[in-house]
Amino acid sequence: MAIIRGPLLWLSALLLCSQGVRAKTVTYDFNVSWVKANPDGLHERDVVGINGQWPLPVIEVDKGDRIIVNMYNGLNDTSTSIHWHGMFQNVPQNGTYWYHCHTDSCYPNGYRQALIVHDNDAYFKDMYDEEYTITLSDWYHKLMKDIMPNFINQPIPDAFLFNDTLRSNLSVEPGKTYLLRLINIGAFVAQYFYIEDHTFQIVEVDGVYVDATEASTLYIAVAQRYSVLVTMKNSTEKNYPIVTVADSALLDTIPPSLQLNNTNWLEYNSSAAHPEAVMKIDLTVQMMNLGNGAGYAFFNNISYTRPKVPTLYTVLSAGDLATDSTVYGEYTHPMVLGHNDVVEVVLNNGDSGRYLWNIHDQKKHTVR
Ligand SMILES: *[C@@H]1O[C@H](CO)[C@@H](O)[C@H](O)[C@H]1NC(C)=O
Numbered sequence: 012m013a014i015i016r017g018p019l020l021w022l023s024a025l026l027l028c029s030q031g032v033r034a035k036t037v038t039y040d041f042n043v044s045w046v047k048a049n050p051d052g053l054h055e056r057d058v059v060g061i062n063g064q065w066p067l068p069v070i071e072v073d074k075g076d077r078i079i080v081n082m083y084n085g086l087n088d089t090s091t092s093i094h095w096h097g098m099f100q101n102v103p104q105n106g107t108y109w110y111h112c113h114t115d116s117c118y119p120n121g122y123r124q125a126l127i128v129h130d131n132d133a134y135f136k137d138m139y140d141e142e143y144t145i146t147l148s149d150w151y152h153k154l155m156k157d158i159m160p161n162f163i164n165q166p167i168p169d170a171f172l173f174n175d176t177l178r179s180n181l182s183v184e185p186g187k188t189y190l191l192r193l194i195n196i197g198a199f200v201a202q203y204f205y206i207e208d209h210t211f212q213i214v215e216v217d218g219v220y221v222d223a224t225e226a227s228t229l230y231i232a233v234a235q236r237y238s239v240l241v242t243m244k245n246s247t248e249k250n251y252p253i254v255t256v257a258d259s260a261l262l263d264t265i266p267p268s269l270q271l272n273n274t275n276w277l278e279y280n281s282s283a284a285h286p287e288a289v290m291k292i293d294l295t296v297q298m299m300n301l302g303n304g305a306g307y308a309f310f311n312n313i314s315y316t317r318p319k320v321p322t323l324y325t326v327l328s329a330g331d332l333a334t335d336s337t338v339y340g341e342y343t344h345p346m347v348l349g350h351n352d353v354v355e356v357v358l359n360n361g362d363s364g365r366y367l368w369n370i371h372d373q374k375k376h377t378v379r
């Protein structure tokens with residue numbers, strides 16, 4: 012990491028050295044300056060651009076290459092730097108990394124991007140057809156210099172970006188396998204990542220190859236990277252939501268305008284519908300006896316106790332607290348849903364008996 016103070020200084024950062032015969036030197040000239048961007052469509056702001064552009068360039072090289080970055084600080088008001096996250100420098104490495112500013116909490120001003128070191132020897136090299144790099148991040152409408160002096164706890168983001176935008180389409184072809192390189196380049200919020208009806212194989216974690224491990228959801232903390240292999244379905248009738256869910260446990264308050272769940276799409280067919288992510292509730296029904304010897308019905312191993320005040324009366328009388336699940340009484344285990352939400356309920360009978368299931372006064376659509 013080097014710090015540039017004078018606006019006329021150029022910095023040369025030598026990143027990797029190699030002994031490899033096919034290795035090459037890749038040179039980038041980065042003029043770092045303020046540019047305008049509005050990645051969430053909600054607010055245009057100053058962001059740190061490179062050569063007048065934002066999103067910033069993804070650095071892509073091959074294992075063993077030497078990277079030389081000449082950086083010019085064209086920011087009119089501040090010092091700056093570049094940090095090569097996860098790179099030891101002078102040691103050949105491969106995999107998924109990122110670069111970011113490391114001066115005065117500056118990187119959430121947009122000065123962060125992926126750095127990919129391709130490896131022809133990777134054990135999964137022949138297991139995919141194409142690759143995509145995708146960044147996740149929490150996004151702020153204010154400049155860091157205006158946020159930093161005013162907060163005691165963590166700041167509350169204004170949006171969550173998917174590759175520096177929202178609602179994007181990853182164009183895919185049926186039957187092909189894609190390597191997705193996922194990087195959380197955010198300031199502090201971890202995010203869940205899943206693709207409806209698709210599982211994947213994790214092959215790299217933070218620049219280290221791992222035995223291919225099947226998973227359906229990832230939890231990606233800030234600065235973490237995962238490479239996953241995803242095989243497409245053979246049919247092109249439907250598009251599938253790629254869902255990111257910000258970990259609300261890390262946020263002190265959640266303003267109603269903050270969209271924690273965001274939908275992007277695996278786009279098999281641009282003319283077909285682009286469905287929104289739906290909330291999924293898995294329920295396993297079982298009958299068991301409790302300590303008093305009596306039989307009870309259980310959902311996911313939790314029995315139900317009738318509340319003192321009937322639930323609908325509480326809904327009508329609780330006002331703003333109606334969406335707070337704790338007001339319905341202990342052991343009633345309510346699930347609070349949003350108005351007009353579409354919810355997928357997966358109902359498993361974990362018992363030897365047969366049971367009917369009724370949802371009072373709701374329209375339901377059985378899919379299977
Ligand atoms: C860097 O970019 C700024 C803003 O676009 C421009 O004014 C300046 O001349 C550039 N400087 C160099 C050395 O390229």
Ligand SMILES: *[C@@H]1O[C@H](CO)[C@@H](O)[C@H](O)[C@H]1NC(C)=O
Binds near residue numbers: 045046
């Ligand atoms: C630096 O340039 C940005 C973008 O052009 C501008 O918004 C800001 O006011 C300038 N700051 C100073 C200290 O000149």
Ligand SMILES: *[C@@H]1O[C@H](CO)[C@@H](O)[C@H](O)[C@H]1NC(C)=O
Binds near residue numbers: 066068
């Ligand atoms: C993500 O953004 C980077 C930078 O703009 C771009 O190079 C890359 O192709 C994007 N990834 C996808 C999947 O579109």
Ligand SMILES: *[C@@H]1O[C@H](CO)[C@@H](O)[C@H](O)[C@H]1NC(C)=O
Binds near residue numbers: 176177178180281
């Ligand atoms: C993805 O496709 C949908 C449906 O065509 C469209 O509404 C959306 O704007 C597209 N996203 C982007 C980033 O172009």
Ligand SMILES: *[C@@H]1O[C@H](CO)[C@@H](O)[C@H](O)[C@H]1NC(C)=O
Binds near residue numbers: 186243244245
């Ligand atoms: C797609 O078709 C190929 C060839 O028939 C088959 O091997 C593969 O299992 C199918 N994939 C899926 C996800 O059904």
Ligand SMILES: *[C@@H]1O[C@H](CO)[C@@H](O)[C@H](O)[C@H]1NC(C)=O
Binds near residue numbers: 246248280281282284
């Ligand atoms: C794409 O979707 C449209 C609209 O649902 C459908 O009519 C068309 O047959 C689909 N195309 C392919 C190649 O599956």
Ligand SMILES: *[C@@H]1O[C@H](CO)[C@@H](O)[C@H](O)[C@H]1NC(C)=O
Binds near residue numbers: 256272
């Ligand atoms: C986000 O999605 C999760 C899981 O799908 C769900 O539990 C949660 O209620 C959703 N939250 C919002 C604000 O939509």
Ligand SMILES: *[C@@H]1O[C@H](CO)[C@@H](O)[C@H](O)[C@H]1NC(C)=O
Binds near residue numbers: 295311312
């Ligand atoms: C219920 O408890 C049993 C035994 O403790 C456990 O095997 C099972 O996974 C639990 N099921 C759910 C849905 O939590």
Ligand SMILES: CC(=O)N[C@H]1CO[C@H](CO)[C@@H](O)[C@@H]1O
Binds near residue numbers: 134218219
């Ligand atoms: C840091 C790291 O994961 N390096 C890997 C680079 O690639 C070779 C194989 O191609 C691995 O053996 C290294 O572990």
